[in-house]
Amino acid sequence: MRVALYEPDIAGNVGTILRTAACFGVGVDLIEPMGFPWSDRGLRRAGMDYAAAGEVTRHADWGAFAAQLHGRLILATTRGATDLWDVRFAADDVLLFGSESAGVPDAVHARADIAVRVPMRAGFRSLNVAVSAGIVLAEALRQTR
Template sequence: MRLALHEPDIAGNVGTLIRTAACFGVGIDLIEPMGFPWSDRALARSGMDYARAADVARHEDWAAFAAQATGRIVLLTTSGAVALPDAAFRPDDVLLLGSEGAGVPAHVHDRADLRVAIPMRPGFRSLNVAVAGGIVLAEALRQTGWA
């Protein structure tokens, strides 16, 4: 299982998700361009020293990522077709998160093999991307045996 971030805008969220991936032993894909310069300093606040322990792969763009993706692409989206409690995950899924400001473009949304939404109270738009990634990753790992 892997996390993937499509054109993330905020270094702190990327650092938090790198730390999450390292702690749970999953890889993480960063699909560029990113809204900040990639550097150890940019990620130091949230990722701390966990970045060295994480399996981080950077991809020039969506096409480069999609060309090498194996397993299903599971998009976390506010307009998901399947509510998280009803989603069935597989060990080789790639959990894809969109950018904080724009989500993902239509062609990326259409490419997803499964679209998952986290149920929330009415009137609330979305969760922080790092929080959403952690919630869905924990459920996906629970279902697949925390391998």
């Protein structure tokens, strides 16, 4: 299982996701461009010192990522047609999360095998991407381990 981030905007969110993934032994794919510079100093500043402890792969763009994709692509999105609790995860799934400002484009939605949403109370728009990633990853790992 892997977590993939599509053109993330906020270094702090990426840092939180990298830390979560490293703690659970899950690799992370970063699909560029990102909204912040990727550097040793920048990583430390954003609290991403766990990047070295985890498996992080950077991809130049969506095409480069999609070309190497194996397993199902599970897109977490507010537009998801399937509730998280109704998904049956597999160990080789890739859990994809969009950028904080724009999500993912329609072409990426179309490529997803499953578009899943975290059920929330009516009237609430969305969760923070790092919180959402933690919830979806925890449920996926609960089911597959």
